[in-house]
Amino acid sequence: MKTAGVVVTYNRKEELVKNIRAILSQSYVVDRYYIIDNHSSDNTEQLLKEEGILDNQVIKYVYLKENIGGSGGFYTGLKMAYEDGYDFICLMDDDGRPADKNMMEILVKRAEELYSTNKLLLLNSLVCGSDDILSFGLNGGIKTKQIAAEREKDNLIVGTINPFNGTLVSKELVEKIGYPNKDFFIKGDEQDYYYRALKANAFVATVFDSNYYHPVLERKYFKVLGKTKKGSTEAPWKEYYRARNFTYMFKRDGEPIKYVRQNVRQILIAIKYNPKKIQTIKMILKGWKDGVCGRLGPTVKP
Template identity: 30%
Template sequence: MTGHETVAVVVVTYDRADLLERMLVGLAALDRLPDAVIVVDNASTDHTPAVLAAATNPGLQVIRSDDNLGGAGGFHLGVRTAYAQGFDRIWLMDDDVVPASGCLTVLMARDEDCLMAVREDTAGHLVEKAATRFDLRNPLAIRPKTGMVETDFGSRDRMPELVEIENVAFEGFMCRRAVVDAIGLPDPSYFIFYDDVDYAVRARRAGFRIWAVRDAVLVRQLDFDQQHDLGGWKGYYMYRNLFVVHLRYGENALVRLKPWLVTAAVVLLSPVRGGRAEARNVIRAMRDARGMRAVPTRSVD
């Protein structure tokens, strides 16, 4: 079923009005316009409200949160809204990507439940970091992402039309409502980082396959910068949420033990690495991750 399906775009934004404006212009220039554009404004303090007031996208809906819900909370709210309004497909994206004009047409032509547009940078280089291998079985894998589209293929023209992937980013991920029926909504408790990974793992474990679509082009406006200060507030969420993924979905006891081992190693090495703030973060992250071990229910309320 592809011919008459409806689709809503869900965008989450916070204090990046200029990027958001560029992205909304890109959505308005699509060959196949979405049936709705649902923007969750996470209590932005810049001129985001003015950008949204001036936007002319057909079907634009703005949900302004009283508080910053984080990306995870924003996508939870946006997907819940799109699902409640009955759309057949939901296309998730951040405010720092711009789709090529044919991107949505290409995705909608694919009769698959879970799809991912493939990202490139503004120079046209492939930068799709979705995992082709996400290993939650091998306790010796320091990081579970052991392969990704970018490193497996190097350039878009070396990709086949479809590449099966094992995790996604909420920058171009599309799913049918059947996926939400089966696994529920994105988990808002992540706040930032790994909410998209969690959703992909849940989808795959429910029997869905996820495909990166070579010819669905999404242009990322910013360089990737994942080298966050592990002693800062983002470091806490990176540790906590990585631990949660292992505790929830680790396929054996040794993999589920890895967060404890990482915590011990960071704490033991902190005096020589000068990482006392990181040690405090990782201890707090391990404590809080234990309270998030339960997999979210399938509720869409």
């Protein structure tokens, strides 16, 4: 079976080179590696040329005419790989990379084993930061590699993943649910793809012994309505896309209480902790409204 990889990048040329070097040094090297450059302005292409990366026949470098966001980048890369006939396609962001030389081989072999029983596959490497800490954590309170080891069965943790960080998609799943929603621009496109895969009865799992490195997501603790919660507060335009896209998803899936709870929480966090309080609150409310109305696309510029 033929396997491709896709990495989406924007102005992280040094991290991108680390990613590519790790991919090309795997015990199992993908047949094609699509680098989707989201209109970087840091001379990414020049560095790739200087490093000799673009001379490698495995590499397919695509420089987009404009920044279409992470969702647009993954839409483009997955679409290209699918249309080129690859059976398995592994999706990655530019700030992560395989943690060792066996990550891809273990992931692909497990996909081949599972393929005979369910061709709709969405498999993920275990995404690790430093030491024992998982970069994002998994559902069910799985925050460390030790807890993951206690929960895995046959090296699988079923039903929970960290897309798109070493995430393998089968061509049949693409045929069933399509591509990531390019109109999200940023925020939530990976979760949306995960939800759609679950609804399609795909086999979704984290492969415990396939390890992918990503810096640990930094989250702060905020006190909201007397309770301490772990979360984040970002630039107003990013808060807009978070509010809009998750509102859109939860409304579509008939779970309005989830987007109400999330948006109210982010507003309360902004009031107390965000230095740009008024602007942030306005952006969250605009995102909330646009999500309910289904108004997607790059509607707010950075």
